[in-house]
Amino acid sequence: MRQTKRMQIMAFSLLMLSPLIASSAGSSANQQAPEDWQQLERRINTLERKLSKNNKKLKIDGFISAAYARSDDSSITENWGGITEKNNFGALSNIGVQMSFSPNPRTSITTQFVARSEEEWHMEAEWAYIAFKASNQLTFRLGRQKAPLYLLSEYIEVGYANPWIYAPDEVYGITGDSTYNGINMLYKIPMGNWDTSLQAMWGSNAFSHPIVGDVSLDDLVSLSITTRNEYITYRLGYTLVTGNIPGLDMPLPTIANTPIVAGDTLSFLDLESDISYLSAGAIFDNGQWLLMGEFAQLELKGWFTDTSGVYLMMGYRFGKIMPHFTAAKMEVQDQGARNIGTITSGNTILIPPGEQVGAIADSFLVQNQSTYTLGLRYEILPAVSAKVEISHITDFNGSIGQFSASQPPTGDSVNIVKFSMDSVF
Amino acid sequence: MTALSQQKRASMQQRKLKAKACMALLISLCLLTASGHSRAEISVVVSNLNNNELNSSLIRKLFLGKRSSFADGSPAIAMTQDEHSEIAQNFNFMLLNRSPPQYKAYWARMIFTGKAYPPEQAYSDAEIIELIKSNPSIISYIHTSSLTSDVKEVLRIQKAPDKKKLHFQRLSLAECWGPMD
Numbered sequence: 001m002r003q004t005k006r007m008q009i010m011a012f013s014l015l016m017l018s019p020l021i022a023s024s025a026g027s028s029a030n031q032q033a034p035e036d037w038q039q040l041e042r043r044i045n046t047l048e049r050k051l052s053k054n055n056k057k058l059k060i061d062g063f064i065s066a067a068y069a070r071s072d073d074s075s076i077t078e079n080w081g082g083i084t085e086k087n088n089f090g091a092l093s094n095i096g097v098q099m100s101f102s103p104n105p106r107t108s109i110t111t112q113f114v115a116r117s118e119e120e121w122h123m124e125a126e127w128a129y130i131a132f133k134a135s136n137q138l139t140f141r142l143g144r145q146k147a148p149l150y151l152l153s154e155y156i157e158v159g160y161a162n163p164w165i166y167a168p169d170e171v172y173g174i175t176g177d178s179t180y181n182g183i184n185m186l187y188k189i190p191m192g193n194w195d196t197s198l199q200a201m202w203g204s205n206a207f208s209h210p211i212v213g214d215v216s217l218d219d220l221v222s223l224s225i226t227t228r229n230e231y232i233t234y235r236l237g238y239t240l241v242t243g244n245i246p247g248l249d250m251p252l253p254t255i256a257n258t259p260i261v262a263g264d265t266l267s268f269l270d271l272e273s274d275i276s277y278l279s280a281g282a283i284f285d286n287g288q289w290l291l292m293g294e295f296a297q298l299e300l301k302g303w304f305t306d307t308s309g310v311y312l313m314m315g316y317r318f319g320k321i322m323p324h325f326t327a328a329k330m331e332v333q334d335q336g337a338r339n340i341g342t343i344t345s346g347n348t349i350l351i352p353p354g355e356q357v358g359a360i361a362d363s364f365l366v367q368n369q370s371t372y373t374l375g376l377r378y379e380i381l382p383a384v385s386a387k388v389e390i391s392h393i394t395d396f397n398g399s400i401g402q403f404s405a406s407q408p409p410t411g412d413s414v415n416i417v418k419f420s421m422d423s424v425f
Numbered sequence: 426m427t428a429l430s431q432q433k434r435a436s437m438q439q440r441k442l443k444a445k446a447c448m449a450l451l452i453s454l455c456l457l458t459a460s461g462h463s464r465a466e467i468s469v470v471v472s473n474l475n476n477n478e479l480n481s482s483l484i485r486k487l488f489l490g491k492r493s494s495f496a497d498g499s500p501a502i503a504m505t506q507d508e509h510s511e512i513a514q515n516f517n518f519m520l521l522n523r524s525p526p527q528y529k530a531y532w533a534r535m536i537f538t539g540k541a542y543p544p545e546q547a548y549s550d551a552e553i554i555e556l557i558k559s560n561p562s563i564i565s566y567i568h569t570s571s572l573t574s575d576v577k578e579v580l581r582i583q584k585a586p587d588k589k590k591l592h593f594q595r596l597s598l599a600e601c602w603g604p605m606d
Binding site: 040043044047059061063096098100108110112127129131136141145146154155158160161186188190193195230286287317320379381382383385424 | 482485486491492493494498508509522523524525526527528529530532533534536537538539540542545547548549551552555556
């Protein structure tokens with residue numbers, strides 16, 4: 001087991017080095033100016049061929065993030081990277097490979113496979129679509145793709161393209177999976193110095209969840225408008241999807257001051273509801289200052305919570321080093337006010353649906369927390385960066401926050417330290 | 426009223442004169458630095474057959490994959506120089522306002538969301554001139570010192586006078602390769 005992990009690390013370091021080796025080989029070749037005209041002519045001919053076939057060739061690109069993380073609370077596991085008090089090598093790590101082929105200038109076929117440490121490195125097709133460029137302004141995509149729920153949703157897994165090791169859980173932890181099958185329309189409207197694009201998506205997704213079983217997300221309609229100039233990006237997005245999540249029975253532990261004893265069951269109702277995602281975000285980047293902010297809101301009917309999240313990020317680039325600070329907060333909006341289900345003891349209904357069940361279930365369904373993250377991003381090479389971050393997570397208000405555990409975090413706060421190397425190749 | 430407006434006009438003229446003097450000083454400074462580092466000047470070039478109006482904002486869009494046609498609707502093929510070369514890094518910094526890692530991160534976002542692919546690379550000014558001669562759709566850039574009558578210059582980029590900006594350029598080559606030895 002340990003050996004396989006070591007092998008993984010070795011494979012990682014090799015992969016991390018490959019862009020280094022490739023770029024150093026490239027640079028030594030450039031230094032030799034092509035003095036021989038025949039050689040130059042040959043190169044031009046090759047380039048010309050490349051250009052004329054430019055849109056026909058197969059393009060392969062990839063990204064990788066190798067990370068380490070550790071928290072200071074032994075009783076809980078962080079939700080998104082599975083971070084615990086142990087040394088977590090590979091937490092929040094992933095590798096992605098994208099292949100794109102254009103049979104003609106108007107059509108392209110793109111697939112992107114991503115393997116993540118949290119899913120034991122099983123390759124998954126995150127994107128698999130055919131795109132048709134109807135005009136210079138209008139592109140349609142049909143197939144599997146990421147819905148543009150929030151500002152960074154489409155490239156959140158490309159560590160190199162993001163300032164953080166992972167975007168704030170307070171906003172990105174309340175989306176869940178954003179991969180859908182459907183049709184996407186992208187319309188570009190040039191307006192002076194502002195580039196505006198409208199994105200509309202219609203689709204659905206169905207998958208088998210390890211705990212609740214078959215989940216279906218139907219009639220997704222996602223609309224977003226993004227407008228940007230040289231420095232500023234504004235984005236507004238609204239997504240509506242019909243969720244069908246089957247109810248499940250959950251065994252409960254003994255809960256003090258209630259008639260509930262270990263072995264009693266909480267039966268969740270089926271969740272059939274429209275789920276809405278609203279997001280408004282902005283980025284300011286003038287090359288030195290990087291400011292980002294986003295507000296997001298998830299609303300639905302049923303036992304699952306309505307949640308809103310917000311983050312503000314500020315970074316300044318001193319050449320290759322960018323220190324940054326992020327404050328993020330998420331809050332449940334409808335605590336206790338939902339119809340959750342029934343608590344039964346054997347064949348007897350112990351507590352009928354109502355507020356009391358809500359109060360009990362809230363202890364493991366409500367996620368309130370704030371995170372303050374101090375980070376440093378360092379550009380080792382133009383395609384390789386190293387990041388280190390320390391996060392102070394607090395304001396749980398009796399909830400479990402973004403952790404999985406039977407109890408809320410033992411102290412007032414949890415600290416997580418993370419390190420990652422990110423590359424694109 | 427007339428006295429007031431005359432006064433105003435006089436002060437305006439004075440201000441204009443001052444501005445002109447400042448500009449002259451700036452230009453001469455630029456020329457001084459330019460004559461010292463003529464290789465630092467970059468010319469954005471197109472085919473002589475290309476009569477489209479091109480401004481820096483449009484050129485920026487072409488090189489960032491936000492646009493793929495000239496003003497008359499004909500297809501535009503942006504072509505860059507080798508991304509590790511000094512000219513490419515200066516161009517990316519001065520026109521596109523991106524340091525090498527920022528340029529890379531920009532294209533990572535575009536590629537992995539399926540929006541666009543970075544331009545093809547050429548490896549010398551001579552190659553670019555030859556390519557433009559044979560394909561009028563190409564827009565690229567070369568050192569101003571390499572300009573010939575075979576191509577048309579549509580924009581000239583001076584060396585950045587800002588110290589901070591120069592720092593970005595330096596780190597990209599010398600500092601990046603330093604730790605490897």
